Amino acid sequence: MILALSIMLAFGIYWIVQRNPSALGLRNFPGGFEQRRFNNPNPQGLNTGANASQTGIQPGFEGRGFGDGGRDFNGRSAPGFGVIGILRNLGVIGLITLAVAGLQKMRAFAFRKHSVKAVS
Amino acid sequence: MSVKTNLWVDTAIFAAFLVAFEPALTGIAVHEWLGLALAAALIAHIVLHWDWVVKVTLQFLRKLFHSSRLNYIVDGILMIAFVVVMLSGILISRSVLSILGIQVAASPAWRFLHSSSADLFLIMVGLHFALHWSWIVNACKRFLINPLRDRLAPRPTLGTLQPVPVPARDEDK
Numbered sequence: 001m002i003l004a005l006s007i008m009l010a011f012g013i014y015w016i017v018q019r020n021p022s023a024l025g026l027r028n029f030p031g032g033f034e035q036r037r038f039n040n041p042n043p044q045g046l047n048t049g050a051n052a053s054q055t056g057i058q059p060g061f062e063g064r065g066f067g068d069g070g071r072d073f074n075g076r077s078a079p080g081f082g083v084i085g086i087l088r089n090l091g092v093i094g095l096i097t098l099a100v101a102g103l104q105k106m107r108a109f110a111f112r113k114h115s116v117k118a119v120s
Numbered sequence: 121m122s123v124k125t126n127l128w129v130d131t132a133i134f135a136a137f138l139v140a141f142e143p144a145l146t147g148i149a150v151h152e153w154l155g156l157a158l159a160a161a162l163i164a165h166i167v168l169h170w171d172w173v174v175k176v177t178l179q180f181l182r183k184l185f186h187s188s189r190l191n192y193i194v195d196g197i198l199m200i201a202f203v204v205v206m207l208s209g210i211l212i213s214r215s216v217l218s219i220l221g222i223q224v225a226a227s228p229a230w231r232f233l234h235s236s237s238a239d240l241f242l243i244m245v246g247l248h249f250a251l252h253w254s255w256i257v258n259a260c261k262r263f264l265i266n267p268l269r270d271r272l273a274p275r276p277t278l279g280t281l282q283p284v285p286v287p288a289r290d291e292d293k
Contacts, residue, residue: 085142089242096246101253 003098010091014084126168127259133161137245141238149215156216159206166199191251198244201237208234 140158143151166173176188210216211230217223249256 083145085144086138089138089141092242093246093249096243097249097253100247100250104250104253 003094003101007091007094007098010087010094014088014091123259124263127263129161129165129168133158133165136161141242152209152213152216155206155209159202162202194244194247194251198241198248201241201244204237205234205241208237 136154136158139146140151140154146154172188176192180189180192208230211224211227212234
């Protein structure tokens with residue numbers, strides 16, 4: 001239960017900040033993997049950098065959010081966005097943990113019930 | 121190695137992993153050096169659990185089905201993903217290689233491999249957590265929650281202590 005609530009909290013904060021960056025006093029969300037990949041107005045599959053001179057989007061990290069878009073010279077964005085990224089990763093790990101641990105508990109419960117029936 | 125030591129080492133590794141996984145927070149240079157430090161920490165984690173690795177490897181070859189089989193497969197994929205993340209990360213490194221005086225032409229393929237294997241690593245960490253969930257919960261209860269509860273619980277003072285009835289001795293009767 002605590003795990004489920006923590007996941008909801010982590011994803012909730014992540015969702016709020018993605019929708020409305022000013023909620024954390026942040027502006028110009030630079031975007032991570034997902035945002036660059038799915039919010040691309042002209043998706044053409046993997047960015048090879050062939051038209052980099054026209055689009056300004058570099059291949060590799062630069063095209064996927066690891067570059068200088070909205071970041072300082074060290075590749076670092078506003079601290080709030082980094083924390084939000086950590087929350088997203090925690091949410092992903094928590095969600096997988098909850099799903100698999102839940103399945104294991106259900107399986108254990110089913111087998112226990114089955115064995116009790118067999119005995120009686 | 122005691123459960124308490126394992127718990128603290130694993131907690132530190134997890135915290136370092138979360139920070140190293142977010143280069144937007146730390147910057148590329150810290151991301152690279154922290155990643156290297158994480159490699160050393162994970163090797164320590166494996167060394168701490170070496171007995172388990174040897175035992176399950178031997179069982180894996182002997183028996184077809186046993187309880188640790190899924191654990192072993194997940195940990196194996198986790199290890200492979202981590203090695204790929206580290207190697208590709210070193211090959212696209214901006215800070216580490218330049219300090220070592222090595223120059224490698226950064227290929228987009230290595231970058232793609234680095235981010236893809238990092239995504240796989242994140243998923244496998246979730247599975248690793250799930251398969252060790254009962255251990256995590258028990259260790260946290262034993263070494264974090266219960267000591268905290270004992271500390272926060274009000275201790276009985278002299279005023280609240282109830283007198284214990286003393287049975288009368290035979291010569292008093």
